[in-house]
Amino acid sequence: MRYKAGLETRDKILEATRSRVAAAGLDGTTIKAICDEAGILPGSFYNLFDSKEEAVLAVVRQAIDAVDPDPDHQGTDTLAELVEAYIAFITTQGDLARVYIRLALSGVGDNAEFKGRVMRHHQGRVSRFSSAIGREHPEMAEAETQRRAETLVSALNGIALHRVMDPDFDVAVHARGLLTDALTGVS
Amino acid sequence: MRYKAGLETRDKILEATRSRVAAAGLDGTTIKAICDEAGILPGSFYNLFDSKEEAVLAVVRQAIDAVDPDPDHQGTDTLAELVEAYIAFITTQGDLARVYIRLALSGVGDNAEFKGRVMRHHQGRVSRFSSAIGREHPEMAEAETQRRAETLVSALNGIALHRVMDPDFDVAVHARGLLTDALTGVS
DNA sequence: TTCAAATTAGAGTCAATACTCAAATATCAG
DNA sequence: CTGATATTTGAGTATTGACTCTAATTTGAA
Numbered sequence: 001m002r003y004k005a006g007l008e009t010r011d012k013i014l015e016a017t018r019s020r021v022a023a024a025g026l027d028g029t030t031i032k033a034i035c036d037e038a039g040i041l042p043g044s045f046y047n048l049f050d051s052k053e054e055a056v057l058a059v060v061r062q063a064i065d066a067v068d069p070d071p072d073h074q075g076t077d078t079l080a081e082l083v084e085a086y087i088a089f090i091t092t093q094g095d096l097a098r099v100y101i102r103l104a105l106s107g108v109g110d111n112a113e114f115k116g117r118v119m120r121h122h123q124g125r126v127s128r129f130s131s132a133i134g135r136e137h138p139e140m141a142e143a144e145t146q147r148r149a150e151t152l153v154s155a156l157n158g159i160a161l162h163r164v165m166d167p168d169f170d171v172a173v174h175a176r177g178l179l180t181d182a183l184t185g186v187s
Numbered sequence: 188m189r190y191k192a193g194l195e196t197r198d199k200i201l202e203a204t205r206s207r208v209a210a211a212g213l214d215g216t217t218i219k220a221i222c223d224e225a226g227i228l229p230g231s232f233y234n235l236f237d238s239k240e241e242a243v244l245a246v247v248r249q250a251i252d253a254v255d256p257d258p259d260h261q262g263t264d265t266l267a268e269l270v271e272a273y274i275a276f277i278t279t280q281g282d283l284a285r286v287y288i289r290l291a292l293s294g295v296g297d298n299a300e301f302k303g304r305v306m307r308h309h310q311g312r313v314s315r316f317s318s319a320i321g322r323e324h325p326e327m328a329e330a331e332t333q334r335r336a337e338t339l340v341s342a343l344n345g346i347a348l349h350r351v352m353d354p355d356f357d358v359a360v361h362a363r364g365l366l367t368d369a370l371t372g373v374s
Numbered sequence: 375t376t377c378a379a380a381t382t383a384g385a386g387t388c389a390a391t392a393c394t395c396a397a398a399t400a401t402c403a404g
Numbered sequence: 405c406t407g408a409t410a411t412t413t414g415a416g417t418a419t420t421g422a423c424t425c426t427a428a429t430t431t432g433a434a
Contacts, residue, residue: 009382025292032421041384044381046422046423046424047380105348147360151346154361155341157349158341158344158347165306182365182369184323228413375434379432379433380431381429384425385424387425390419395415397414398411400410401411404407
């Protein structure tokens with residue numbers, strides 16, 4: 001293979017970018033930090049990427065893809081499966097989970113760049129959850145499944161956000177609790 | 188009053204800082220942006236604050252204080268009241284709500300500066316919620332009220348996070364739903 | 375082994391950043 | 405009105421950021 005070295009360097013860069021974005025955020029990540037962690041120099045970076053943005057975007061795509069596994073099961077998955085998949089993502093994909101949460105927040109302010117992407121992704125997730133609820137509860141109106149899906153997806157993100165700050169936080173227990181308990185107390 | 192002008196300038200700076208932090212984040216906020224929005228020059232800024240960090244911290248404190256109103260009601264508030272207070276905060280305090288959510292994420296990475304502060308604040312909120320649940324459900328074990336409070340506070344933050352990105356998101360409906368529905372579908 | 379293409383090195387550019395400081399101006403007590 | 409003090413000005417410093425470019429080095433096909 002002709003371009004092997006270049007591709008290996010590219011992988012090292014992406015790995016370093018993922019780690020830095022997880023730790024410092026989409027904007028807080030610097031070329032120097034990426035290069036230091038990847039063990040290369042800026043010149044090499046710019047042989048393989050046109051800009052910092054390009055590397056960051058690649059990592060953002062990785063994170064988004066990792067959240068929604070098996071898009072082929074789209075029309076058949078159960079709500080419990082979707083929740084378990086999210087639990088697994090958050091607990092086993094440390095850096096990518098951090099990137100994902102960083103991303104969710106990048107849509108907050110001026111950052112129009114990512115905002116559309118984040119919103120589209122969120123819509124997709126909500127409708128997947130909504131379909132699963134509808135399949136399990138055919139008597140429920142669509143507006144109602146939609147509403148519950150929106151609440152659930154947002155709540156799960158809140159749980160992920162907290163876990164990312166506190167590694168001892170038990171994502172599984174809290175996420176599953178959302179499915180079975182109303183939080184006021186009556187089970 | 189002798190130092191009136193200075194105090195007014197200080198207020199303008201804090202207002203501008205709040206707006207910028209809400210839009211660009213704790214780190215993304217620049218002195219220039221603050222000064223432009225406040226209609227002053229950097230020299231004036233440094234007459235009233237020792238550093239950018241100091242102004243940002245002042246705003247962060249405002250946000251934290253605004254989330255937990257009436258600390259005197261501490262031992263008597265109901266869960267519904269706490270949730271309604273949070274709904275009101277998110278829906279009526281636009282910029283401060285954005286600052287609050289920004290803050291929640293600043294504890295994620297290297298940023299040890301804010302991490303402790305965020306965690307302490309979160310602990311306080313959870314125990315306030317937990318007490319309210321315990322008061323309304325004396326039969327419930329403390330570990331259980333604690334667990335539910337943790338889930339609820341995290342879930343509410345997730346809802347706030349989404350609302351901050353999408354102004355049409357109906358915080359009230361979704362937050363109240365957490366209290367009454369298990370999200371799997373059975374009401 | 376050779377040589378052209380692929381890859382890396384590392385110094386250098388330009389803009390933006392946080393922060394400083396001496397001089398100019400506004401304010402107000404006496 | 406006057407002078408001391410509070411306040412603002414705006415140009416300046418040192419640092420760090422993303423990104424560029426040319427020369428050196430490595431690689432692999434012939």
